[in-house]
Amino acid sequence: MKQLKKREVFTVSESSPKVRVATTSLAGCFGCHMSFLDMDERIVGLLEHVEFSRSPINDIKHCEPCDIGLIEGALCNADNVHVLKEFRDNCKIIIAVGACAINGGVPAMRNHFTLKECLEEAFLDEIGVDNPHIPNDVEIPLLLNKVHPIHEVVKVDYYLPGCPPPADAFVKILTDLLEGREPSLPKEMLHYD
Amino acid sequence: MTPYSSEHLLHVLHAHQQRFHYISDQAICEIATRLHLPRAQVEAVTEFYAFFHRSPRGRFDILFSNCTSCGNLTLMQQLCDRLNVCMDQTSSDGLISISQTSCIGMCDHGASALINGLTVTSLSEQIIEEMGNLIESETPVSAWPTSWFQIGNNIRKEGLLLTEALEPGAALKAIAGRSSDEILNEITASGLKGRGGAGFSTGLKWKLCRDAASDSRYVVCNADEGEPGTFKDRILLNSHADTLFEGMTVCGKVIGASQGYLYLRGEYRYMLDALLTTLQNRREAGLLGNNVLGSGFDFDIAVVVGAGAYICGEESALIESIEEKPGIPRIRPPFPVTSGLWGKPTVVNNVETLVAAAGIVLHGHHWFETSGTWQSKGSKLLSVSGDCARAGIYEYPFGVTVAQILEDAGAEDVQAVQIGGPAGRLIGAESFTNHIAFEDIATGGSFMIFDTSRDLLAVIGNFTHFFDHESCGFCTPCRVGTTLLKNGLDKVCSGHGTAHDIDELQRTAALVSRRSHCGLGMTAPNPIRDGLKVFPQLFEARLLHQEMEPEFNLDASLEEARSLTNRDDAEAHL
Ligand SMILES: Cc1cc2nc3c(=O)[nH]c(=O)nc-3n(C[C@H](O)[C@H](O)[C@H](O)COP(=O)(O)O)c2cc1C
Ligand code: SF4
Ligand code: SF4
Numbered sequence: 001m002k003q004l005k006k007r008e009v010f011t012v013s014e015s016s017p018k019v020r021v022a023t024t025s026l027a028g029c030f031g032c033h034m035s036f037l038d039m040d041e042r043i044v045g046l047l048e049h050v051e052f053s054r055s056p057i058n059d060i061k062h063c064e065p066c067d068i069g070l071i072e073g074a075l076c077n078a079d080n081v082h083v084l085k086e087f088r089d090n091c092k093i094i095i096a097v098g099a100c101a102i103n104g105g106v107p108a109m110r111n112h113f114t115l116k117e118c119l120e121e122a123f124l125d126e127i128g129v130d131n132p133h134i135p136n137d138v139e140i141p142l143l144l145n146k147v148h149p150i151h152e153v154v155k156v157d158y159y160l161p162g163c164p165p166p167a168d169a170f171v172k173i174l175t176d177l178l179e180g181r182e183p184s185l186p187k188e189m190l191h192y193d
Numbered sequence: 194m195t196p197y198s199s200e201h202l203l204h205v206l207h208a209h210q211q212r213f214h215y216i217s218d219q220a221i222c223e224i225a226t227r228l229h230l231p232r233a234q235v236e237a238v239t240e241f242y243a244f245f246h247r248s249p250r251g252r253f254d255i256l257f258s259n260c261t262s263c264g265n266l267t268l269m270q271q272l273c274d275r276l277n278v279c280m281d282q283t284s285s286d287g288l289i290s291i292s293q294t295s296c297i298g299m300c301d302h303g304a305s306a307l308i309n310g311l312t313v314t315s316l317s318e319q320i321i322e323e324m325g326n327l328i329e330s331e332t333p334v335s336a337w338p339t340s341w342f343q344i345g346n347n348i349r350k351e352g353l354l355l356t357e358a359l360e361p362g363a364a365l366k367a368i369a370g371r372s373s374d375e376i377l378n379e380i381t382a383s384g385l386k387g388r389g390g391a392g393f394s395t396g397l398k399w400k401l402c403r404d405a406a407s408d409s410r411y412v413v414c415n416a417d418e419g420e421p422g423t424f425k426d427r428i429l430l431n432s433h434a435d436t437l438f439e440g441m442t443v444c445g446k447v448i449g450a451s452q453g454y455l456y457l458r459g460e461y462r463y464m465l466d467a468l469l470t471t472l473q474n475r476r477e478a479g480l481l482g483n484n485v486l487g488s489g490f491d492f493d494i495a496v497v498v499g500a501g502a503y504i505c506g507e508e509s510a511l512i513e514s515i516e517e518k519p520g521i522p523r524i525r526p527p528f529p530v531t532s533g534l535w536g537k538p539t540v541v542n543n544v545e546t547l548v549a550a551a552g553i554v555l556h557g558h559h560w561f562e563t564s565g566t567w568q569s570k571g572s573k574l575l576s577v578s579g580d581c582a583r584a585g586i587y588e589y590p591f592g593v594t595v596a597q598i599l600e601d602a603g604a605e606d607v608q609a610v611q612i613g614g615p616a617g618r619l620i621g622a623e624s625f626t627n628h629i630a631f632e633d634i635a636t637g638g639s640f641m642i643f644d645t646s647r648d649l650l651a652v653i654g655n656f657t658h659f660f661d662h663e664s665c666g667f668c669t670p671c672r673v674g675t676t677l678l679k680n681g682l683d684k685v686c687s688g689h690g691t692a693h694d695i696d697e698l699q700r701t702a703a704l705v706s707r708r709s710h711c712g713l714g715m716t717a718p719n720p721i722r723d724g725l726k727v728f729p730q731l732f733e734a735r736l737l738h739q740e741m742e743p744e745f746n747l748d749a750s751l752e753e754a755r756s757l758t759n760r761d762d763a764e765a766h767l
Contacts, residue, residue: 078751078767115753136758142765145750152744155693 020066022053026080027107028073032098035164039171063090074100074107075148079141088154096156099163108147196472197496202517206245215249241519243501244459251283251290253328256307260296260421261655262578265304268321275325296421297460300578301347301585309334312463313341346428347585352572355588359436362480364555373447383558384570389543390637401530403448405538412444412453413541417506420614422639425574426544428586434471440547443554445492453494456511459501503663508541521667522711565591569630577602579642596625606645614639615656616716619723650686653724657682660717671714674705689742
């Protein structure tokens with residue numbers, strides 16, 4: 001867990017006394033979001049102090065100025081980069097959530113191959129492909145040559161490891177931040193075997 | 194025990210590589226069957242050592258040193274261009290392959306390379322041109338100008354060890370009739386500490402080994418000399434081999450060993466024949482073999498030649514390598530003195546340490562003790578190279594100042610000195626009054642000088658790449674950390690770094706040095722850490738003044754997708 005200097009984070013404003021949190025899934029499997037929701041009824045208590053901006057939970061499309069941004073997933077395409085930058089521009093604290101965001105994780109397994117090999121396998125050579133061609137519609141975001149963890153493109157303040165991180169770890173890191181403490185996860189939450 | 198076993202896995206692989214230019218799957222099976230070794234072991238060893246290859250190298254296989262002192266990659270490029278090949282790619286007709294290798298210990302001889310395993314020095318544009326012709330006409334290396342293969346000693350200053358011309362057998366005669374305790378006391382009283390880097394008391398090491406319960410013990414001489422900028426063991430092996438073997442024999446006598454090994458780095462293979470001849474002469478003179486000098490003591494020495502792995506200088510990795518395994522450092526403790534070669538108590542000493550030990554038992558501890566400082570007795574051989582008029586070997590009493598060495602070597606406008614190699618310390622002018630000594634600036638012997646014309650960040654980058662390349666990959670902090678350090682530093686050097694990257698470098702450096710399994714990882718961040726401490730302005734000047742700059746070029750990383758989809762619209766760029 002990265003140690004940063006203590007900082008003043010949450011200036012409670014008149015209009016919104018709650019801490020504002022945004023979340024997104026880039027190249028991830030939503031497993032981290034599911035694990036977040038695994039905090040079950042504790043989310044009720046959390047919602048007394050927190051409100052959500054852009055998040056798959058509520059389908060808000062753009063990130064407003066926020067206190068905390070939780071990023072699941074790695075960077076695999078141009079859209080991921082745009083979303084990540086929007087989060088960094090709007091969130092005081094960015095937390096990289098899960099193995100994909102931190103290391104590239106499962107999506108980065110394609111890094112052993114060239115992009116050409118990946119696309120040809122999926123869209124030209126695979127058995128049962130009809131109309132074989134590599135999609136080139138301008139609506140489809142282009143893939144990056146390689147999958148990257150998010151800290152290679154924006155500054156990340158904290159890392160929440162796991163695949164996915166346990167619900168308790170989400171509760172712990174958010175509670176620490178809400179209570180103005182430097183987040184720190186006990187060893188049990190960092191053990192995965 | 195043959196002095197150079199043609200059945201040792203490293204030697205078998207070397208011979209095979211030389212003959213067939215690579216080690217095929219089939220060869221691995223055959224060698225495994227012949228040597229009664231598991232196939233996986235033969236494969237693992239082949240893949241571990243840089244001088245063995247799983248795919249064909251050229252009939253002329255050239256490795257250019259990329260050391261800051263004995264490397265010149267412009268000359269490498271010249272040869273690539275001349276012969277129309279790319280680095281690391283064997284030409285399609287199998288004629289030639291050209292690659293880089295870490296320092297080959299020729300830092301006093303200018304740009305150097307290994308040609309089919311043989312050392313050529315003092316390369317110049319003209320020699321490269323001629324070499325190109327010889328390769329094109331497929332002239333065998335044995336018919337190349339012999340002057341290219343001349344390697345001198347370049348001794349500039351002699352002290353205790355180098356002036357000594359020990360008569361073969363003199364030290365052994367001096368200890369005849371003396372008990373192991375008496376000899377040990379002599380060594381311990383001299384204050385001799387290991388010359389290989391760690392500076393452990395030699396007397397104590399021998400005593401611990403002798404006193405460890407076992408039916409057999411070993412003496413190993415570490416002649417791996419892989420630290421860039423170090424070449425003093427080369428000189429001792431070349432001109433003081435008898436004294437070295439005498440030191441090993443004395444050690445064997447003290448600890449009760451009957452077998453010694455000299456582990457010679459693959460880059461020094463050109464000295465192998467001469468060393469084997471010296472061993473043979475000693476055997477014929479009754480100084481080795483059964484009943485040494487009629488004393489009833491049996492001792493013999495064998496040579497094992499490495500194959501391009503810096504990590505094999507680490508004593509437990511070296512032991513693994515002698516045991517025909519990949520050079521992966523062992524977990525310590527147990528230390529080699531209690532559990533070393535084949536699990537038996539083993540003394541591993543540097544060449545210079547053993548040479549000094551021979552002198553000490555011959556002349557007594559006073560001979561040694563009167564030189565040097567209170568905590569660092571005796572003399573130290575320094576391999577001086579880099580930007581100076583007189584590169585070579587300088588033997589000083591411990592306590593000499595850096596400034597004195599610079600003056601003797603004729604170095605001017607000195608910006609920095611790297612002492613002890615990349616794993617050692619980088620110092621600037623404010624430290625030139627410091628002393629070479631265990632209690633001040635300790636060194637295994639490398640002394641590389643950089644004048645003000647040098648781009649010091651490029652030098653630090655070179656060292657950082659060295660560690661990344663040489664990390665054995667066994668433990669994560671070093672395997673991953675050295676790559677992160679390399680990437681981070683490259684980013685800063687190329688002008689894409691920010692203050693954030695410097696923080697990350699510092700953090701990674703601290704982690705790598707604290708968490709690594711062996712000395713390689715523990716010292717790998719030294720060049721960056723010293724650089725940031727002593728020359729922060731050099732880093733500062735390269736930084737971008739913004740919060741964060743991506744680690745890679747975003748737009749360029751869409752290039753492949755753009756070409757696969759034929760897109761060039763606004764959304765196809767970042
Ligand atoms: C990465 C690494 C490389 C080393 N390389 C050498 C070497 O080339 N020669 C050497 O004598 N010691 C080398 N050492 C130190 C040895 O592990 C060991 O301490 C030394 O050989 C002991 O001999 P001494 O007591 O005579 O110094 C190296 C250590 C490490 C961690
Ligand atoms: S870290 Fe694991 S759970 Fe989270 S997005 Fe990646 S694969 Fe899914
Ligand atoms: S520190 Fe580096 S060289 Fe040493 S064991 Fe770990 S990976 Fe290998």
